[in-house]
Amino acid sequence: MSDLSTEVKQLIIETLDLEDIEATDINDEEALFVDGLGLDSIDALELGVAIKKAYDVKIDGNTDDSKKHFYSVKTLCDFIASTRA
Structure with a gap:
């Protein structure tokens, strides 16, 4: 598991308050x-905001690329x- 992968999994868990889930479970x-x-879709919005803040990336709204x-x-x-x- 790469460092970035582990970071993203941890971000998902923390941002969405996923209980009883470890990064290794994903x-x-x-x-x-x-x-x-x-x-x-609400989770997607929250996760998008967290990804933007954590990695300073631009995510173009609800486009097919974003999906x-x-x-x-x-x-x-x-x-x-x-x-x-």
């Missing part, structure tokens, strides 16, 4: 919404890494 490839962690970035921990990490490059 699969990098698992969907964050619906089937995976079961997050909803792709928020699919899983891996896609979020790829997005964050690409904005840092």
Whole structure:
């Protein structure tokens, strides 16, 4: 598990107050919404704000690209890494 992946998982847990979940419980490839962690649109908004603050990235509203970035921990990490490059 990469450092960024662990950071993002911890951010998800802390931002959304997920109880009884550890970073190791979240699969990098698992969907964050619906089937995976079961997050909803309010969670997406809160998580988007937290990601913006923590990593100083720009997220373009409710576009298809944004939805792709928020699919899983891996896609979020790829997005964050690409904005840092």
